Amino acid sequence: MNHTLFLRIALPVIAIPALIVLVLPAGVWPIYVDVVQPLSLLAGSFLALWVSFSYRKELKAAFVFLSVFLLIYALAIVLLLSSYPILLPYLKPRLEETEILSLVQAIQFINYSVLFFFCINLLKVVDVTRLNKKGWVLFGATVPLCAFLAIYPISSVISDIWNRALPIVTFINRQLLNGAVIIVMVPVLWLYVQHLKSKHRPALSLTVIIFGALLGLTILSWVFLTIYPMLSPIQLIWSQSLPLISRISLRLLDAALIIVLVPVLWLYVQYLKSQQRQSLTFTVVISGVVFFTLFDYLFQVVLRLFPHLLSEGSSLSTTITHTLYVYGYLMIVVGLYAHHKEDSWGYKAIDRAMSANLEFVESQEEKRE
């Protein structure tokens, strides 16, 4: 077995448990998803931790973060997000609906931050400077595309918040602009005073201290004067829109994750062309992360753009999403398993190649004898 052959077999095979979601009856698929999703995430978490022992420094940290991400995700599904969550019956009598929603979003936010740390550590390891021109173009194109995918399906929510916040933003902007004029004027005035006193110029450090203090105080007081009158309207919008803002933030975080992961994938494409050495199995892991993040968004955008594709209230709008999630999670599991097995598979391939020929030659010689 080698990792290429394993992936060639495993990647189509894992489509079967993912596609099962689409064919199961309405009452059964939620239970199936409730079992398969956390199980694959737990397996992924265990494998990521296992793989982390094979590395040091940033790469170890990256796999540990991936492991934590998958673990939190699995627990969140079992406890809060599944069709039959374990924790919700205990929380509902004690907390309000919005508080529970905030709790879920907080966990999601923490989890995505963990995944973001995984990506940051990954970028430290992968040499992004080796990206070719096409890679940079793709990277540049990913930014607006991901922003579009994240924002478009919830554009009405964003525009609603924006409309309510617009007067405040306008007021703050105007005030800050006025303030900026004063902030720029302060050093000019100070320099003029210095020029006038140039014959008895004080020490440079003293100038910097006085100038710094004056400028700092000016900025602080102006920000205070700008924000203070607006505090209560801001607080009002914030308290009303917190869950929505969290939702938008999470989607933007998702988009940021894809933007960070795209160069890693492109480096592998470059490797395929130029024989630079990027890890195939690791790329599958990254593809898994991108897959379950990006394809769900793509699906949402497609549904928004072409609503007639699915009849209203069709369960496919949910089951397709879950299919994509299951396939993405299983992709991570398969990639991590192959990544861990690479050492022994690689050595066995070499050993077999060397020994097989030895045996072959020896048997020929024996025949001749």
Add this chain to the structure above:
Amino acid sequence: MDIIVDQAWSSLLAGAMKKRDILRPEIGDEIDLYLPQSRLLSLTESNAAAPRLLYPVAQSSAERNARNIVKKLGMPADYFWKFEYWPKARALTNLGQIVKRVFSSMMTPAKEGTLESVELDVDPMRISISFDGCVECAGISGFSGGICYYHAGTFSGILSGLINRSLDSFETECCAAGNKSCRFIIGDKDDKDIKTKHDTYLSPTEIKTDLAARLEKSLSHQPVRTLGNLVDVNYYRLVIASTLLADPERSAATNFEVGSRLGHKLASVLTKFYGREGLQNMRDYYSQLGEFSAEVKGDAVLLELVITGCAESIGPNKITEMMSFLFGELQGLTSELMKTEVVLKEHRFEGEKLLLTFGPKT
């Protein structure tokens, strides 16, 4: 010239897999290790910059071939992915396994030496390699430092090819300096410590050895190492090609000149050893050391040598530059043995036979 190098590497791999056909059916595929030693040492003696020319050529050839070999054997290209992030134990085990299974398996049957990676640190990168029974320095003595420049380049090239990093090496122990085996330290090319020690290593103050004494050991069959006095002819081809690759034309001219000087010196050693004079000494010398078997025809006016199984011209690619050192050596030796200055007038191939014509210097 690269074709010769790649063919020699492939042949060594085939040898490790016991899949190789005999290259020289008449005289066998092994030669006395004095032959590659005499070529390398006389070139280094004549030009102090020779190690600086030999090392990078050996390194780049080894890097290219190491990559090709492990690819041929089915090792995934990403096997050593992010090697610098591997923990020490994993790095030593995996690298040691591959080196032993592939490259040691190639070098030991070829009697180049016994290769083993013994120590490894990842941060900073330091790989220590032990090479027992080194073909490059066995039987040589009296040096204060290492002289195995070809192998220093080869090992750093192999490891660079495997782990996809730019590495350099230097020798810390060498049989020529009185140590039991050779030991090489390999590390990142841009590492300050490696850079300094590597530069010092490639700038030897003086290389001077008693090749006559070394030759006598080989002629009288005194074992110079545990692996014996013979080595695979492909190693010899690799060494010769490596001395030429940097600048084939100019290097061939230098090799011819240095070979000629060595040929002149050789005559007295052969006369003394065989206890007779004449061209028969030349024939016996090359035949005994496994360089080729020769038939001598004619006289000083027109001397013809019919050479069979010439180590430098094995295979379909006959490159004249590869034979430049030998041609020089033959010219010098023939002149000395015939006691009249002769020059090589012509060389041509008739099938696998090499025909050389010498005539008086005009």
